[in-house]
Amino acid sequence: MNRSFERLVRPSVGLLAVALVCLLPSLARAENVVFRNDCRSSVVVQTAVVVKGVVQKDQPVLLRPGDTTDKIPTDMDRIVTVYDARSNKMLFRDVLKADPKNPRAYAILPDPQVMNKVRLVQRKVK
Numbered sequence: 593m594n595r596s597f598e599r600l601v602r603p604s605v606g607l608l609a610v611a612l613v614c615l616l617p618s619l620a621r622a623e624n625v626v627f628r629n630d631c632r633s634s635v636v637v638q639t640a641v642v643v644k645g646v647v648q649k650d651q652p653v654l655l656r657p658g659d660t661t662d663k664i665p666t667d668m669d670r671i672v673t674v675y676d677a678r679s680n681k682m683l684f685r686d687v688l689k690a691d692p693k694n695p696r697a698y699a700i701l702p703d704p705q706v707m708n709k710v711r712l713v714q715r716k717v718k
Contacts, residue, residue: 626696629700632702638673684711
């Protein structure tokens with residue numbers, strides 16, 4: 593009788609382990625941020641994080657007009673810097689606060705108040 597009981601219990605334990613492995617990533621899901629270039633010229637977007645007092649820069653991304661970045665995780669505060677692709681002049685820099693529960697998307701637009709600068713405008717997430 594013990595052997596038949598063990599045969600019933602073992603598959604269900606394995607099934608439970610597989611279910612936990614599949615469900616855990618969705619519970620600890622970190623949301624993302626996406627940037628879209630709505631300017632007439634190309635820009636470079638670079639994010640960075642500060643870990644133990646050291647700035648760690650991510651790979652810069654060239655955005656042509658209308659292009660979007662890949663999803664960037666927002667599990668910690670990020671420094672967002674936007675450069676002009678031709679002159680490498682800084683157009684925007686600010687800190688994007690961590691928000692692991694809400695996905696966000698931003699449009700990069702020319703700033704009408706300040707010449708040769710851009711601004712980030714939050715837009716609806718698709």
